[in-house]
Amino acid sequence: MLGIIWVYSRRGSHLPTLKNRIFQGCLMVTFGAMLTNILSTIMIYQCDQVPMWMTWTVTTVYYVLTPLMGLAYFLYTVSVIYTENGQLKKVIGVGIIPGVIYVLLVIANPFTKQLFDINLSDGYVRGDWVAATYLVFYAYCLASIIVTVWNYKRIDRKIYHILAAFPILAVVVIVVQQIYPNIILSGSAATCALMIIYLHLQNKQISMDYLTNVPNRQELLNMLELMISKTPDRRFVLVVVSLRDFRQVNNTCGQQMGDEFLKEFCRFLSSVGPAGNIYRFSGDEFALLFTREGEKQIRQCIDQINQRMQQPWQMEDYRFHLSCVTGIIRYTGEGESLEQTVSAIEYAVFRAKAGRYGQVCYCDKNMLEELERRRRVIQILKDSLSEQSFEMYYQPIYSVKSGDFHYAESLMRIPDSPIGPIYPSEFIPIAEETGLIVDITYVVLDKVCKFINRLLEKGIQVGSIHVNFSAVQFSQPDLVDKVLEIIRSNHTPMSAIEIEFTESTLAESTEVVTEFALRMKDNGIKMGLDDFGTGYSNIATVINIPFGTVKLDKSLVRAAMDKSLSALAVKNLSYTFKQLGMKVIAEGVETDEQRSLVEGFGVDQIQGFYYAKPMPGDDMERFLLEHERR
Incomplete structure (x- = not known):
């Protein structure tokens, strides 16, 4: 189950946000904790056949990772709730302190034997401080619930219930496991929690367009917001290609054929545009985000699109011509907001459709002034x-x-x-x-x-x-x-x-x-x-x-x-x-x-x-x- 979640989550949002990175971290920590749990159990039962240093190493890693699953989930909760950079850093800075202390305790364990000991005569022996392992996990689950409840008014109700659900689930499962120590449920609990998070918060359907299988408009807006807020001096070029008279394709060939054409057109854009940066902007509009490409590459891409649109499209028994208009805006890092950037590109497309600027409309300084006046x-x-x-x-x-x-x-x-x-x-x-x-x-x-x-x-x-x-x-x-x-x-x-x-x-x-x-x-x-x-x-x-x-x-x-x-x-x-x-x-x-x-x-x-x-x-x-x- 965890493997399935991992594979599908890799196909979802590619935004380099803290939330997405922590979710991948949750997967890795959970996978590592489950794997070392299984290996450690086998090695302890076969300690006479497995080198002692190997058993100690795997068990130590297990002791580190299992409680820190709670830390990973806590960090994910915090990254979803807090969007202000300063506040987020403060909460994370305070939150990782118990985890750091616990890790130091695990590192010292080979010398103190306070958490566990493994030897040939006694096998696996729990130490006096082994309860710290569970207390750390409980503490982070409780902290996740407190942070969620504390921010009840600032988060969406659906997200609130999701963030509150998975730490409660984890606590219940561990309590059951304490009552029945021969049953190991921590991995199952973690996987269920990750499944809940993935389905409702990380699902690729949230960020991907269902028809063309490229990122959707919201994903583009999130990417632009991230780039503008994190690296305001970084320049990029945003191009929106809008099909003209696409409705005629649906009317003539049927909506199913129209959908097939949109898929084909999107595949063409993906072959000539910036890799991984093609978005479905709206019904018959697609956005191309150039972040590293030079002026020559951008012009070459636009020329290829215009040349292709001069040729007919063949879809099964249908053959038709379509034209398109293109709006282009260059982000210069001079304080433009996300709203101004999106409004500018939409205005450029609008002007291109009006025919005043030709099929390709660059949103220059004069047009931005015109847009501001508008x-x-x-x-x-x-x-x-x-x-x-x-x-x-x-x-x-x-x-x-x-x-x-x-x-x-x-x-x-x-x-x-x-x-x-x-x-x-x-x-x-x-x-x-x-x-x-x-x-x-x-x-x-x-x-x-x-x-x-x-x-x-x-x-x-x-x-x-x-x-x-x-x-x-x-x-x-x-x-x-x-x-x-x-x-x-x-x-x-x-x-x-x-x-x-x-x-x-x-x-x-x-x-x-x-x-x-x-x-x-x-x-x-x-x-x-x-x-x-x-x-x-x-x-x-x-x-x-x-x-x-x-x-x-x-x-x-x-x-x-x-x-x-x-x-x-x-x-x-x-x-x-x-x-x-x-x-x-x-x-x-x-x-x-x-x-x-x-x-x-x-x-x-x-x-x-x-x-x-x-x-x-x-x-x-x-x-x-x-x-x-x-």
């Missing part, structure tokens, strides 16, 4: 969300027929922050990527409702104010209920709210958006399609959704200014939407020439800098009052 923007968004301190701006929308400004678009702004103004082009994509946009939109809707109520209380006429919804918003199962709850709780007229979303949202979630639009229409809330003409949807899709307005993207207005054919197309689009009962809004109008052009197209409303820029709520209120008096 972190700060995320924190600012979280803080602003918790305090609901977003500033709302409103851009008036001009009605061509009546000449008034009873409509407006709401726009969230962060004009002032610890890092200066943050523009929507920066914070909106980040909010969408992090999912913060969901709660931000609810806060925006609430603020818009309160602003509408404020205008109505002052007698200012309000047609409707547009609120933009992101595609992420439509992933929420309770979206309809949440929207209605916010509007009703503010007692805002339903007709005063118009929800806008873009063509990309419509293309990504056509069925969900359609159902949402119908529910909103039933409750009297208007719906609008924003940025039409950016190339995501078609007329047939738009017709099937009850839009009240369609907003022509500013790119269409500019194209119409440049080419007569574009102008004709935009004019016909405008006419078609109007015939379908929708109002047409032209956005991005900045000059009188553009205004004249879109009015000629027959649009109903115009939005742009020509009439007004986005403005804070107080300025918007004054703007509306001034135009109502005219």
Whole structure:
């Protein structure tokens, strides 16, 4: 049993941590104690045929190792519980003192005969101090229990029960052995204890990926943390290879074939990458950790990967091409934390997928600064969300027929922050990527409702104010209920709210958006399609959704200014939407020439800098009052 544990434990975590080293030490001490126990027993019974010095030597080693099994288990317990280096050293330093004293007692035994004596006339004779052998073992088992119970609050409950179980088991077995001295159970007890530890704390399934049989993401994180904390000046290069469109393999060939491909791809990486340092980073991503290799070897490895991905993969009857992107970060030992290192490599992969940096993206100083700014923007968004301190701006929308400004678009702004103004082009994509946009939109809707109520209380006429919804918003199962709850709780007229979303949202979630639009229409809330003409949807899709307005993207207005054919197309689009009962809004109008052009197209409303820029709520209120008096 001990041999099986030993073999399998060698295939587990290869992290050079104190815990792993002590576990291997436990195995060696236990194996040595069991082996010398058996040999010593045989030699004592055959002392007339075995050289006396050999019997003495083996028995002495047995006396050293057997009680020190308790010390080994105590040290393992301490290494699991204490992670602070200073505290760990202190506990270990105090803990080994009884063991050292006992070892000195064993070394002196050939002269003192206090523990045992072996001679031809009497055979094996126990000494007066033989009880120390058991007391040392008991003491370390008790110490293991005390340390575990003392740190009850700082360790996981599962680990707590495991650490408490094996010393109690060892004590019980030795008590039984004291009652029945002819039965030797110490080896069995130690093996059972090691089995418990291995299955729950050292099992290779904890550190290895079950499919590819390489270390998993957690093992990589543990390795990086160990390298950064133990040798902060040591440099390394981390490379993450991310497969593109791997889902198509599963969809086309089946998941079983997809799994076989991942195994094959991992074997390829293991053949060209750093030996023993290939990790499965996530589902279709693999990490390569270069700790000793030079720049030339790293580049050669990346080139081999790129060259291989240009060739087809053959899996049984299936033949297909796949591409990959690569993110690379070089740890320089300049104080980067584990979290910063992992975030940086993930950001490099993200940028590589975006295509801005090509298939291979090096996370250089500029990208790290960009990542740091992104972190700060995320924190600012979280803080602003918790305090609901977003500033709302409103851009008036001009009605061509009546000449008034009873409509407006709401726009969230962060004009002032610890890092200066943050523009929507920066914070909106980040909010969408992090999912913060969901709660931000609810806060925006609430603020818009309160602003509408404020205008109505002052007698200012309000047609409707547009609120933009992101595609992420439509992933929420309770979206309809949440929207209605916010509007009703503010007692805002339903007709005063118009929800806008873009063509990309419509293309990504056509069925969900359609159902949402119908529910909103039933409750009297208007719906609008924003940025039409950016190339995501078609007329047939738009017709099937009850839009009240369609907003022509500013790119269409500019194209119409440049080419007569574009102008004709935009004019016909405008006419078609109007015939379908929708109002047409032209956005991005900045000059009188553009205004004249879109009015000629027959649009109903115009939005742009020509009439007004986005403005804070107080300025918007004054703007509306001034135009109502005219």
